[in-house]
Structures are given as C-alpha cells and as structure tokens.
Amino acid sequence: MGYDFNAIEEKWLRRWKEGKAFEPKIGGKKFLLTVPWPYCNGALHIGHGRTYTVGDIVSRYRRMAGFNVLYPMGFHISGTPILAFSKKIEHGDPATVNLYRSYLELYGDDPSRVSEFSVPSNIASYFSEKIINDFTNMGFSIDWTRKFTSGEPIYNKFIGWQFRILQEKGLIKRGDYPILYSAEEGNPVGEDDILEGDTDKVSITQFTGVFFYAGDDILLASTVRPETLDGVTNIFINPDAEYCRIRMDGKNFIVSKRAFEKLKYQRDAEFVSDVSVKDFLHRSVKEPLNSREIPILPGKFVDPAIGTGVDYSVPAHSIWDHVGLMEIGERPEYIRVIEIDGQPMDMEAIRKKFGISGLGDREKLVDATKYVYEQEYYHGRLVRGKYSGSVVKDVKDEIVESLVRSGIAIPVYETSRKAETREGNPVIVAVIKNQWFIDYSIEEWKEKVRGLLERMDLRPENLKNQFVQTVEWIKERPCARKRGLGTRLPMDEDWVIESLSDSTIYTVVYTIIPFLRKMIFEEIDDDVFNQIFFGKGDVSRKSETTRNAIEEARREFLFWYPVDLRHTSYPHISNHLTFYLFNHVAIFPPEEWPVGISTGGMVISEGQKMSKSKGNVYPLLTIKRKYGADLFRMYLASNADVWYDVDWRTSEVENYSKKLEKFFSLLDEARGVQGMPEDRDLWIVSRMAERIEKSSRNYEMMKIREATVDLFFNALNDIRDLESFAGRERTLRAVKMFGVQWALSLSPVIPFLAEEIFSMYGGKGFASLQPYPSIENIYKEHEKEWEFIESVIDDFRGITKVSNIKPKRMTVGIAEEWKWNLLEESKRKDIREMIKEADQEKRDFLIALIKKKDLKQSVRDEEGVLNKYRDDLKNYLGIEVVISRDPNFTRKSLPGRPSLRLD
RNA sequence: GCGGGGGUUGCCGAGCCAGGUUAAAGGUACCAGACUUAAGAUCUGGUUCCGUAGGGAUUCGGGGGUUCAAAUCCCCUCCCCCGCACCA
Structure with a gap:
C-alpha cells in the first residue's frame, strides 16, 4: 500500500505558507544563498529544477544547522528571447504558437490565450507566476516576499545607479566591435537567430x-x-x-x-x-x-x-x-x-x-x-x-x-562558416560603431578579483583554477544592445543594457526590495542607493516614509549581505559568475564581496541530452503530479554528485518511488509497535547514529549524494538485513528508537515526508525548522559484535556455496590466546619489527594481520557473542553452533575470523 | 589549440586526493529459489574465471615505472565530454 504523496505535500505546502516558515527576519547567524534567477519564457522542465533543488537542500540543511537562512528568488526578463517569441506569436509563426499553446495546456489554461503573448510583458508575467507555483510545489524554501524582476522600474533605477558608478570609475568605454548581423533584418543575430546555430556554432x-x-x-x-x-x-x-x-x-x-x-x-x-x-x-x-x-x-x-x-x-x-x-x-x-x-x-x-x-x-x-x-x-x-x-x-x-x-x-x-538566419537571410559580420563596453581588461581590477578568489570558498575545488583562467582571459565585454528588454543605458538611452550585464550584483536587491517598495517611487534616486549601501547619500530632503524605509533597507542590507553561497551550473563560470565577481569588487567594499560559489552539473534525460526531438524533456509540473516533489528531489540528490550531470531515467525513478513508500510505511508501522528492542538488535541504532553524524559533515560540504545514499539507501539495507535475520517485529521495535531522527536527517532532501513523519511521531512545529538531529552512540560495541556475526554468516555462505552441502551444525574454532595477545601487542608496536623477531607460525599470523586491518577491531569475547546470537543463527541458518578450542582445528583461526567446519 | 573533467566489473555509477579492510559501495539489468492459479510486486541467494570448505587466478582505456603491496602514486600514449563570450 502506497502513501498519498499528493495529500501530504499539499498539506505541508499549506502549513508552511500559513506559518510563513521561510520568511526570515534579521537576527542570529545569517546565511544568504542565491541561485541565478530563472528566465521566464517557457515552462520549466526537470533540467531547470536541478540547481534550485541543490540550493534548497543546502538552505534546508543550513537552517537545521542553526543558521538564519534567506533563500530568495526573482525573475529575469531582460534580453531578446522573450521579445523574439512575442514577435513570432504576433506574426503567427506556427511553431512558436504551437509551443506556447502547449505550455498553456500543460498548465491547464485556455490555449486560445496564446494571442496575449504577443505582448512581451505578458509572457514574463504568465511564466513567472507559473514558476513560483512550480518551485513552491517542489518544496523550495524560498522567501517569495523578496521577488522582483529585471524589468520593473525600481530595478531599472538600481541598474542605472550601478552603471553610473561603473562609468564614474572609468570601467566603461566605447569602441568598434564586430558582431554577427543580418543586413536584410537590420539586426544583430545571436545563436538562436541562426539556422542550426545551436548545433553548428558560428563565430x-x-x-x-x-x-x-x-x-x-x-x-x-x-x-x-x-x-x-x-x-x-x-x-x-x-x-x-x-x-x-x-x-x-x-x-x-x-x-x-x-x-x-x-x-x-x-x-x-x-x-x-x-x-x-x-x-x-x-x-x-x-x-x-x-x-x-x-x-x-x-x-x-x-x-x-x-x-x-x-x-x-x-x-x-x-x-x-x-x-x-x-x-x-x-x-x-x-x-x-x-x-x-x-x-x-x-x-x-x-x-x-x-x-x-x-x-x-x-x-x-x-x-x-x-x-x-x-x-x-x-x-x-x-x-x-x-x-x-x-x-x-x-x-x-x-x-x-x-x-x-x-x-x-x-x-x-x-x-566562420556560411550561415543564414532562421528567416533565410545571410549572416554577415558587421562592425558596430561606438559599442559600449565594460572594460574587464583593466589590470588593477583583475588583480582585486584574483585577491578575492584567494579567500573565497569555492566548490568543487578546481573551480578556482577555472576562475583564475577566466580572469586571465577576459577582456572588454559589450554591455548594451540596440534591442531587447531591460534597462536603458543611463549615458545613452538608445541602448539597452544587455542581459548578462544587468544581472551582476542584483543579488543585493533581495536584501532591500521590500523596503524599496515602501518608498515613494519618485524619490528613489542615486542618493537613496548610496545611503543604503554606503551610508553616504544625502537623503535629508526625502519624505519620512522614504527615509524610514531607507533606514530599514540599510539595516537589512548590512545584515544579509554578502552572499554566503551562490550556486549555479558550470556553464556560468566563464560569463555570469565572473562578471558577478568583477562587479562586486568594483562597487562594494570588501566586506560585502561574495563568500562562496559552487557550481553543479546539468540534467540529461534517459542517457541523452534533453531535446524536444528525442521526446525526453519532462516538465516539472508533470513530474510533481506523477511522482511528487520528494521523489524528484531524492532522485536528483542521490543520482549524482552535485558537480556531475544527473541522468533522469524513468525506469529508475519508479524504483525510487517504491523505496520511498517502504521508508514511509516502515516508520509508520514502527510507530505503533509495542515493547523494547532486543539488546542484540541495537547495533542498528549505532549505525544510524554514525550515519546521521557523518551525513551532517557531508551536507555541509555539499556532498549531497553521499549523505543521501548513506542516510537513505544504506540505512534501508541495514534494516533489510536486520529484518531477514531477526524478523519484522523485532526490526520495527529497533527502528522506532530512531524514527524521528532518521526522518529529520533526511528533511533537507525529502521535506514533505519528513514533516509528515515528524508530526506522526508527535513532533511539534515544523520538521524543517528543527535542529539537525543526533543520536548518542552508546551501542558501538553492539555494532562490532554484529559485524563479527555478519562475517561468520558470510563465511558460512561461502562454504556452503562451494561445498554444496546442507549442514546441520557449524563448529566455530576460536583463535588461540597467543594470537589475541599478539594482536593486542601489534596495536602498540611496529608490526614490521615484530615480524622480524617472530618464528614462522607467528610471522604468518602477523602478515595476515597487516592484510586484514579490520581484524584489529575484533570483539574479544567471540564465544560470548556467538552464544548471544545462538538462537538467531539457528533460526536464520538452520544450524546448531558449537564452539571449539581444539588446537588442531584452530590453527588457521584468526581473531575475528574463526575457523568453521560444517556438517 | 587553450582551460576543465572523464575512461572502473552487462549498464549507470562510487572508490582514486590520504596505496593494503577492494573482485571492487549503491542502483539497475539478468539468473535461480520462495510466495502466487499465473503474472506483477515482494523476499532470498547468485551474476570475471576455476574450485564439493571460507581458496586461487585474472581484472579497473593501453604501455611503462615506483613499492613488500597500485583502480588508487609517477611517466608516456589512445579515446570521450564540457567551456572558450555578447548568448540567456
């Protein structure tokens, strides 16, 4: 019997919203995490979900680790694509119209509304709303009260301020610049405008x-x-x-x-x-x-x-x-x-x-x-x-x-090759006169960025090399175009700031946007921003409303900034992330410079790059409906390390679903079971304690896959082993001991199930806002004993497999005292020296010790442990256990590795 | 070309930085068995080769080296993927 993930997810979405669970107020140890804002020109698919999911897992973990976490999001609408699509819809381009009809259908809206999309802002507003919905449904703990778009007037004012500063600092210049161009269309052409431009690049x-x-x-x-x-x-x-x-x-x-x-x-x-x-x-x-x-x-x-x-x-x-x-x-x-x-x-x-x-x-x-x-x-x-x-x-x-x-x-x-536009006109190279650039080639500027890179927390580690390389190579970058949505260039209104150049320090706006909105719009000018960010603009003549809001904004900015972690996918390294560093360094004082950056892989689907023609593009919405957000998150988290590409395979996804059901029903059932666990089953508590502790470190280092595999898959395997050895009832009694902690430890990955289980076990408040759990590891010895039993079972199987017999009795020959004594000695002494002094028999034993390091962990009282598990072994393997200390038989016995005879 | 990342057992994918606990996690696929009227699901065992006693042989793109010991360290070589800009 499965669980109703839809009902569970709906319930907790509602409660999080009612409880404003993810709308932090200033105070405490802060952690600001950002992921680049999505560009809203279409429906989101599983590929889009990845970086935001990773971001969410990190923010959720940090929250549990005691940080006051802000995970904000906005929307990017600058540039040409939205404009181009709306134009195509206006002209009735069949492919585009069909595409957008299909989006409308996907979201359950009337496909005939497609004509509304001939107005660019309608595309932006429609999809930004859908994205909010999709992301919320995925359980992302985003503070939506801080959303804004790169197209709104307040933002335009902010970007105007930024570019005037860049200009004052002499970082902007003009010059001639060659670009790809269509003479017939009178426009520059980008990759998207060129026929097969994406597969066969033109340079x-x-x-x-x-x-x-x-x-x-x-x-x-x-x-x-x-x-x-x-x-x-x-x-x-x-x-x-x-x-x-x-x-x-x-x-x-x-x-x-x-x-x-x-x-x-x-x-x-x-x-x-x-x-x-x-x-x-x-x-x-x-x-x-x-x-x-x-x-x-x-x-x-x-x-x-x-x-x-x-x-x-x-x-x-x-x-x-x-x-x-x-x-x-x-x-x-x-x-x-x-x-x-x-x-x-x-x-x-x-x-x-x-x-x-x-x-x-x-x-x-x-x-x-x-x-x-x-x-x-x-x-x-x-x-x-x-x-x-x-x-x-x-x-x-x-x-x-x-x-x-x-x-x-x-x-x-x-x-670089003969090319034509999608409309069939030749692509040529034109030289744009007086193109505006941001001059990233300035050596002092680069030097400051290099200095910043030295102190940053970058993951994966080789990211630093990649940045250093990019800084080396970067030169002037055109920062404005003649068409597209965005902010007009303050020094020349014929130009629109290009979409990557208008998104370099926008993360700071998250900290102040609610307060900007409280101000009287007309009063927002450079002085306001200077006051908020540097405390030195003259705002004395603003209205009281605005002045109060400025004060609040300054407080929030000082509290939240800088960004502690910016996470995105690796294609951003050589462009956006590098501009992000350069612009922060140019504009803000060092204490507001970025603290950390991590980059992650992309998503491929069914072993291949996603593409419409292969039919392997799955919309986020469909995934959520079909499998639920927890499953999607679990899959992304455990399928590959953050820095590698994830492969979405439907056939494997189904199996995850079964595993999640098993997890849920196990904890559900355990909750109702009566009685204390058997002493000899408590090893599993020790294992879980270790897993939870180790995973905390893994989460922190963004080794999300390792944390998830360990906490979820490996833990379930332990439980499977215990169950087949000790039966369902005993297993449930043991599981009950750590059910809550287990669920909480997985809460960053599967927040909905974690909430549900937490509340089933009587937890108060939100699981999402609990501290990261821990279990006191008081059963370490039990674990060693179990490992001994496991290895005996393993050897038993090895023998029965080759000998083809059905034994009734297993004689266990425990290693002689002198071996145990030598083992003890070897922990204190250099084993090489011991080998030199030893006779033949002892030498063989000592070499065996080197080869099998784990023997040093052996439990001393093997006979006692075998007695403890005697009945279980009889039930499980159908054999009687007999202990032997006959020196003829124990010649090959090692501590932790007794001789066995089956008959 | 420059820069980055890879080539692991049927497949996906860990391990490699800190060499021995590694025939090599986990998943998946496949085989056998249990359950079942049957299928599916689930559970159990198995899946490099040899072996009627827990062992042995060979294996981690190819070649060479260091070492008592290498998937792991070093050198050479072959192959694959990604980024290299105005595009979000």
Missing part, C-alpha cells in the same frame, strides 16, 4: 586585408595567414566573379562585389565603379613589404563571397595556391617563409599524401590545408622578415597589428 573570424598596389588602385587581398606575406608570389582573382572599385579611407580598393556588400557594414565604404576582371588579369601589382612586382593570375577556386574575393598566393605554404598554380601551368619560384625543425613543408609531397589531383578535390584540399596550418602555426618558425626565428603562434597577433599600424592592411571580418 567571427578575423581576416587581414593586405594592400597590393596597382597604380591608383589597391587590390585588397584577405588572408588568415598574414605571417606568410613575405612568401607571396602572385595574386589570385576569380575570372568568373564580379569585382568593383570602392572608396574607403580616401583610397580606391578593388574587391569582389559580394565582398563590398558585406564590407560596407564593417567600415565606411563607397561604391565607385564596376571593374572588369580582364583589366586586371596578368597585370602586375606591388606587394607592400618589399615592393616586389608580382602578377595577378586567374584562380577559379577563389570564392568571391569569402573575405574580399581577392587572394594572395603563397604556394610554398598553401596547398590551394600550390594546386591553383599547377592547374594554370604556372610555376613561380617558391619563397619559403616558415620552417619546422629547420625543414620547410613540401606542398607537393602533401598534395600527394592527401591524394589531391586538382582543385576539384575540395574536401581533401580543406583537410590538407588544416593540416598545414596546424603544423606551421604551432611548430613552425619564421625564417624571413623581422620576426625571423619566432614560432608563428607567438607572433601572429603582433604581425597583424604591425601590418595594420603601418597602413598596409586593415582587419576584415568574416563568419
């Missing part, structure tokens, strides 16, 4: 456009290998493509027409005239380094849509160029620029090695090119020019910079 590649002079014109040849410029032998242009003359920076450039269409989004470029390929072919141009005259040759392999459509040829280091020349029957003198271990790579040999017969072997050419590039990039040394002697990868960036500085090259950006 920005920087080419170098090198100037080759042809009279008044400059052929702009683009390359990703400017280090080979010294080896140029000719220019390739595609004889079948269209080229044109354009004007940039007061000069005339020749590029393909396709290139111009993109280039004009990267810099000021004006069309001058079409040009004919024939006018250029076989003319010569001057290369910019040494003014050598080189010819322009036809290269059909040159793609006018990539780069500038003009290619400079370095046949000594490019397989394309080598084969290209071969095909048109040209064989200029190759100029070697790079050597590996003193040897240049031989393009002809590589051509043969890859089996390339001509330009038609595109794939092989691509492979060969990759091979050549990699070899020369990582292992090649330059042998000409001013960088002669350097390894390519060490000086490549410098080379590009120096070419640009000398005015003979410009950067040209290209996408």
